[in-house]
Amino acid sequence: MPSPRATTTRRQALALLATPGLLAPALTAAQGNAPKVAVVAHGLVNPWGLAFLPDGRMLVTERAGRMRVIAADGKLGPPLPGLPPVVAEGQGGLLDVVVDPRFASNRLVYWSYSEAAADGDANGTAVARARLDGAPGAERLAEVAVVFRQLPKVASKLHFGSRLVFGSDGRLFIALGDRFSRKDDAQTLDNHLGKIVRIEADGKVPADNPLVGRAGTRPEIWSWGHRNVQGAAIHPATGDLWATEHGPQGGDELNLVQRGGNHGWPVITFGRNYGLGTKIGDGTERADVVAPQAHWVPTSIAPSGMAFLTSDRYPGWKGNLFIGALRGQALVRITLDGNKVVAQERLLQSLNERIRDVRQGPDGLLYLLTDNADGRVLRVLP
Structure with missing residues (x-):
């Protein structure tokens, strides 16, 4: 059963909307701080995921199937050897990347990608890990091992998910999509479609997952009823998992993900059928x-990567949630009162950029990835 937090009705959520398309009364740039950005790096082809190494360098994935190390001065390193093949079609390819919480001692890196089936046209989201070996500028991925495969594989080029985030207990959350053509499977528990799963760092199933021991279910499942989750972050104070997911025509969601919770898709949703606008x-x-x-209704913003700000680098923003918007071409700042959304502000709209990922760097500043053929790493200036 959902926790007491899950009893908030969708009617109450709807009441947060001051005007169509907004979460709550929007702050104006004059009330907040209109930020500027500095270009850290450019020349990336559709970058998808960004992760910081302890020395301040960055790992960045390119959807076509390349992972690079970016130096602190923005210089792009060569593609890292060792990646397995990816299906770089449609929304698929090389996707998110995170470093192990104990990276300083084990040098492990994790990434998600679209993986082909052994035969046929089917594919699915997979997660692999490897040790980052070698001297700076000459690294490679060694001892590559797949720790998770989404099942079943589906003949589709859409809705792979897939953000990765380590919980405060060291377990790995993997946010997945419904693969578009199999949306009804998001409500059944014998598959990984439209689910968020939770695994040990080595791929094993944690004993305290909600469906462990329940017949006919996938024990990796943490929550279900998701459409296409492309943003995820751990709340720094509570340790809770928050996530964003794409709706169809409207209905994008910001969720406080519940252990063993049904998040509704496709039976309960604010989204509408493409083109028709029907229920x-x-x-x-x-x-x-x-x-x-x-x-977000009636227009989707296509939310993607997200991060909670824990630093004091931006006056008045500590504790806010920042979400990248692809279709909305903005950085969305969310103000929370506890778990309640009380305001939003859309920043950096003048860039006209699809914001794919948002991370807080070791310097306490926010870093963004822009999704295009000349993708950039941007630093948000205070």
Whole structure:
């Protein structure tokens, strides 16, 4: 059963909307701080994921199937040898990247990617890990091992997910998509489609996962009823997992993900059918479905990577949540009162850039990835 936090109804979530398309009354740039950006690096082809190494350098993935190390001065390193083949078609390719919480001692790196089936046209999201070996500027990925494969594989080029985030207990959350053509499977528990899963760092199933020991289910599942989760972050104070997911025509969601929780898709959603605008599922609320903390209607912003700000580098922003928007071409600043969304501000719209990922760097500043053929790493200036 969902926790007491899950009893917030979707009608209450809807009440947060001051005007269509907004989460809550929007702050103006004059009330907040209109930031500027500095270009850290450019020349990346559709970068997808960004992770910082302890020495301040960055790992960046390019969807076509390359992972690079970027020096502190922005110089791009060569593609790292050792990556397995990826299916770089549609929304698929090399996706997110994170470093192990104990990277300083074990040098382990994890990444998600779209993996082909052994035969046929099917594919699915997989997660691999490897040790980052070699001197700076000459690194390679060694001892590559796949620690998770989404099942079943599907003949689709859409909805792979897939953000990776380590929980405060060292377990790895993997956010997955419903693969578009199999949306109904997001409500069944014998597969990984439309799910967030949780594994040990070596791929084993944690004993305290909610479905362990339940017949006919995948024990890796942490939550279900998701459409296409492309943003995830751990709340620094509570340790809770928060995530963003794409709706269809409207209905993008910001969720406080519940252990063993049903998040609704495709039976409970604010989204509408593409082109037609007709209803999907049974409505926007149900007693056993976890309501989103906020949602975007009637226009999707296509939320992607996200990060909680824990530093004091930006006056008045500590504790805020920052979400990249692809279709919305903005950095969305979310103000929270506890777990309640009380305001949003859309920043950097003048860049006209699809913001794919958001991370806080070791210097306490925010870093962004822009999704295009000449993708950039941007630093948000105070």
